[in-house]
Amino acid sequence: MITITNxxxxxxxxxxxxxxxxxxxxxxxxxGLLGENGAGKSTLMRILAGILKPSSGQVDVFGHNLSTAPGxxxxxxxxxxxxxxLGLYPNLTGAEFLDYMAILKGINQTDVRRREVARxxxxxxxxxxxxxxxxxxxxxxxxxxxxxxxxxxTPRLIIVDEPTTGLDPExxxxxRNLLSEIARxxxxxLSTHIVEDIGYxxxxxxxxxxxxxxxxxxxAELIEEAAGxxxxxxxxxxxxxxxxxxxxxQASGVQYRIIGQPEMETAxxxxxxxxxxxxCLMRRVG
Amino acid sequence: xxxxxxxxxxxxxxxxxxxxxRVMIISYALIxxxxxxxxxxxxxxxxxxxAGGLSSIEGTTGTEWMLLVTWTLTSxxxxxxxxxxxxxxxxxxxxxxxxELLKSLPMxxxxxxxxxxxxxxxxxxxxxxxxxxxxxxxxxxxxxSYDVSxxxxxxxxxxxxxxxxxxxxxxxxxxxQPSAFRGLLIGIGLLIVLPVVIRLSHDNxxxxxxxxxxxxxxxxxxxxxxxxxLFGHPVEGATAYxxxxxxxxxxxxxxxxxxxxxxxxxxxxx
Numbered sequence: 138m139i140t141i142t143n144x145x146x147x148x149x150x151x152x153x154x155x156x157x158x159x160x161x162x163x164x165x166x167x168x169g170l171l172g173e174n175g176a177g178k179s180t181l182m183r184i185l186a187g188i189l190k191p192s193s194g195q196v197d198v199f200g201h202n203l204s205t206a207p208g209x210x211x212x213x214x215x216x217x218x219x220x221x222x223l224g225l226y227p228n229l230t231g232a233e234f235l236d237y238m239a240i241l242k243g244i245n246q247t248d249v250r251r252r253e254v255a256r257x258x259x260x261x262x263x264x265x266x267x268x269x270x271x272x273x274x275x276x277x278x279x280x281x282x283x284x285x286x287x288x289x290x291t292p293r294l295i296i297v298d299e300p301t302t303g304l305d306p307e308x309x310x311x312x313r314n315l316l317s318e319i320a321r322x323x324x325x326x327l328s329t330h331i332v333e334d335i336g337y338x339x340x341x342x343x344x345x346x347x348x349x350x351x352x353x354x355x356x357a358e359l360i361e362e363a364a365g366x367x368x369x370x371x372x373x374x375x376x377x378x379x380x381x382x383x384x385x386x387q388a389s390g391v392q393y394r395i396i397g398q399p400e401m402e403t404a405x406x407x408x409x410x411x412x413x414x415x416x417c418l419m420r421r422v423g
Numbered sequence: 424x425x426x427x428x429x430x431x432x433x434x435x436x437x438x439x440x441x442x443x444x445r446v447m448i449i450s451y452a453l454i455x456x457x458x459x460x461x462x463x464x465x466x467x468x469x470x471x472x473x474a475g476g477l478s479s480i481e482g483t484t485g486t487e488w489m490l491l492v493t494w495t496l497t498s499x500x501x502x503x504x505x506x507x508x509x510x511x512x513x514x515x516x517x518x519x520x521x522x523e524l525l526k527s528l529p530m531x532x533x534x535x536x537x538x539x540x541x542x543x544x545x546x547x548x549x550x551x552x553x554x555x556x557x558x559x560x561x562x563x564x565x566x567x568s569y570d571v572s573x574x575x576x577x578x579x580x581x582x583x584x585x586x587x588x589x590x591x592x593x594x595x596x597x598x599x600q601p602s603a604f605r606g607l608l609i610g611i612g613l614l615i616v617l618p619v620v621i622r623l624s625h626d627n628x629x630x631x632x633x634x635x636x637x638x639x640x641x642x643x644x645x646x647x648x649x650x651x652x653l654f655g656h657p658v659e660g661a662t663a664y665x666x667x668x669x670x671x672x673x674x675x676x677x678x679x680x681x682x683x684x685x686x687x688x689x690x691x692x693x
Binding site for chain 2: 187
């Protein structure tokens, strides 16, 4: 179990990135963290990864207190972390980079390491490119190597910050499925601003807004937030304060998907999605 | 320890695959080659072979000639220039975007520092020792037969000692810098500006403390027995050299402690 109690993180200059957060995350399953840029998602991820210290409050990961050095060391030895912005050593090959990361993760036996590297390369479908230098990889391939290193050593806690950025649609689906599979035996925390990623893979989620949790529950519950508020309008977009969430150009004219009350006869109600739920929530909190 | 050794292996690979170190070592090898070519063209190859080496012509020993050329051409660049290409060993991680991932790994900061600085030093030693060994044979014929044990002592003890002290000092001093360029500036400040600003002196502790490493440089050079004083006592030759090695190691330990402590303070205040 991951337990976060009264967690506050204030940066130099008085900017509060996280404000008195309480959160409990199950030891297995996929937990999604959603929020706009600057909501505090990355700060929370970095605290959970033991990179940042909280200003106040407590974080316990599988019984280890992250505020203490031994606790941090214990958590980091069972952690797989993919930062939002990850660069790689450009002059190492994919296999060398993963082997180096395995060494730093404390996998000392050469044969165990070799097997681990082969396993994660296979998971991200880069076995054929393993001996190419990383500087010759495309952006998506580099991201996949980043994902591969987070899976080294079969970690109990996997924290991935915006993991699907730079991946093509097919790889995104593959990666979501891979994480869902891993989440059977491990806690996977996925931070993103791509609502779709959470909708398709997470069983539990939270929405962060200006350092505070404004929603906590299952994705289905967030969808419920938008029940009766999502409409489809063809022709003219309403200008009564309703939010246009998508625009579709058709032969019959432009079709708008809106959140709010359209007050138009042509408007027809539609089934809300997770993105609609999120937009409703954000509209409510301003 | 196992992890640090494994880390060294990859750090050496990373440094060798970057341009800076390769260019530096190739330049150093070229200087050695030029020295050989110049000697041959000045004396003449047939004369050199007939006389059995330069030492016979000049009336000195082959060992003296070998040391004069190899140590003079090696020690200066090794003390002042070569560590500069490795000064960015730690800032490079920040520059390429690796530092956040590295901070999430179950590895202490002192372990990380040791792995990085040993790796940089190992990469440099490998290059310099390799070049010295390659040129050992040509010098045998050009300078005349020399004492192999002296050559090995220079190559495997004196050279690594100088490389370890100045390279580790520069790598550690530049550890907190945010970019490779800033790391290089710290290196230039420490190895070049500092010895120039602080007057070079033979009669006090400063000569032993400065990265110019006078007592180490003069071990095999023509300026041997230049009368170094340490705490009021004259120290010369090998004694001065050993004293300088010990003081250098103390400096490294002190800088290591400061870097780790500074990081601790910074973490607590961020």
